[in-house]
Amino acid sequence: MVAGKSEARVSIKDIARAAGVSHSTVSRALGEGMLVNPATRERIKSVALEMGYTPDAAARSLVTGRSRTIGVVVATIADPFVAEVVQGVETTAHDHGYTVVLSGSGSEPVREIAAVEMLRSKRVDGLIVTASRIGALYLDHVERLGVPVVLINNHNEQSGHYTYTVTVDNHHGGLLAMDHLLEKGHRRIAYVTGPADHSSDMERLGAYRQALEARGQTWEADLVVGGDGWPDGGRRALETLMARTQPPTAVFCYNDMTAIGLLRAAHEMAIRVPGAMAVVGFDDISLAAYVDPPLTTIAQPKFEMGQLAMGMLLNLMQTDASMTARLSDQVVQGRLVVRDST
Amino acid sequence: MVAGKSEARVSIKDIARAAGVSHSTVSRALGEGMLVNPATRERIKSVALEMGYTPDAAARSLVTGRSRTIGVVVATIADPFVAEVVQGVETTAHDHGYTVVLSGSGSEPVREIAAVEMLRSKRVDGLIVTASRIGALYLDHVERLGVPVVLINNHNEQSGHYTYTVTVDNHHGGLLAMDHLLEKGHRRIAYVTGPADHSSDMERLGAYRQALEARGQTWEADLVVGGDGWPDGGRRALETLMARTQPPTAVFCYNDMTAIGLLRAAHEMAIRVPGAMAVVGFDDISLAAYVDPPLTTIAQPKFEMGQLAMGMLLNLMQTDASMTARLSDQVVQGRLVVRDST
DNA sequence: TTGTAAGCGTTATCAC
């Protein structure tokens, strides 16, 4: 508690007074590339340190027009996949002097709009969005922020000048999963979907169909059942599947959460995995290795995707907005991780 | 894309010009309780809406001295427990017009200090911290922010005027877990610790010992083994435990992550759970119900704890700093959730 | 190399 707990905020002017210079000299001395007498610069710096000075971001932002802040919009941070991506974003942001404003939407349009309005008010320099469904209406709202936007695992249906994407190659990943199952000899394979209208779900489903057709099989509508991206959806999906006249011997799930719920339901219904039913997920969330049996899945480089998204955003933010040399959307590859569920 | 995508930011002055009033009238009209002619207020409001006006938080913050922003410092958002708490914080914050700045420290002191410096610069109005270990040095740094701080699941060793806590009753929770095990007839019960020096770990361990002693048993140092709060720590702990001359028949784990790793190791070592070994965790993370066997655990009201912490912070922030009617630290009770691992 | 002055978008204090 000793000293240092000065009640009053110390400003650049206070330092100027204490160092016997003008406040603009202080500003220059504390800045990077500006020309100041090395001697006075050192003096000013030490005075600043002594007085416990911290620049006021708001004041700086007001004049520079840049906040060194980015917004991150997620459906819910309680989704393990999202959390890992955000960690990648946050780490990279901090390494480059950017601050992250987190905004959960719960997928509710109202909250999403409110969140964007708040970010607009905060004058964020960029935006990273991983909310599950990016409606056209919402994207329009986002575009009006006038700042670069990077979407993670979402298709950029409407190609604005400002929005870019980082996505896992869902088609490739889906093929990896299906080929693995097919190679294991499975012929009746089901697919459990994710949340409706999510582009990554549609692509994974597309790969599912294509893999089947490539083997001369036709996909049966009966074997594609709806999930929601959460364990309960997987549990219900299995119940539906087992009620079919001819249940599948394997199931490819939209994501690990779905697969994990399905695994548990299988256990309760005394369906041996992988003996009676093989299951593969998508994401490779950290707990996938700890369920029983450990889950075979398509690993997404989550942390790296966050880093990549933030890296793109950094580029977009420093690039002169007029220089519209369109960066290319980034696609990363998933990796098949074989564990014991197949 | 139509209209509306005005390149230039529209300010209060632009509205004033368009509405034929002074900028201060606009400010009043847009504000809540100020007296303005109802007619002009409506006119101004509609002009503002039409022009797509959004107030500049930085400018406002500069003059009011409040940023309507709070900082949330976590060790890692990839911890499911943390993520759920943060969700509670974020939801409540947004409901009250506050923005959340997220800062991950990775438990590295350097990053933690850097994070605090950044928050200081951003002039956050308050801080919520769930980083695992709050060293005295760090707390000192935090205190110098001069804003209220709420610690989650951390003891407030150093009682500053500004720091309060929200904690689960670790002792009670630990007793719940132990009593459950004891009632099931277990006599050789082990405890797997969490990260070193974490107050919640020490309290849970304290409860472990007390429960044993209350039954006239002495606790054996051999049965308390070190974990780290993550699955691998649990796995290693079980290996250590099974190497003892007389292994335990039950184990109480610092948290669910630890328990889940231990469960997996048990499976691999062909140790039947709960038959040969009962295990109970702490936290009730969402996946606890999905491992095999579903984990018996002490549920913490994570979301509510986040809400509570944010609620306290809201109080502290609006309360005149001088009015030091010390709010009391909040302690919430855990709940025993019996599943199949015991 | 340094100081003076203007201005970023608000709110707040005065007069009128």
Add this chain to the structure above:
DNA sequence: GTGATAACGCTTACAA
């Protein structure tokens, strides 16, 4: 009820 005017803390021409 409304309009000047002065801050808030900073960066950035422009002068000296």
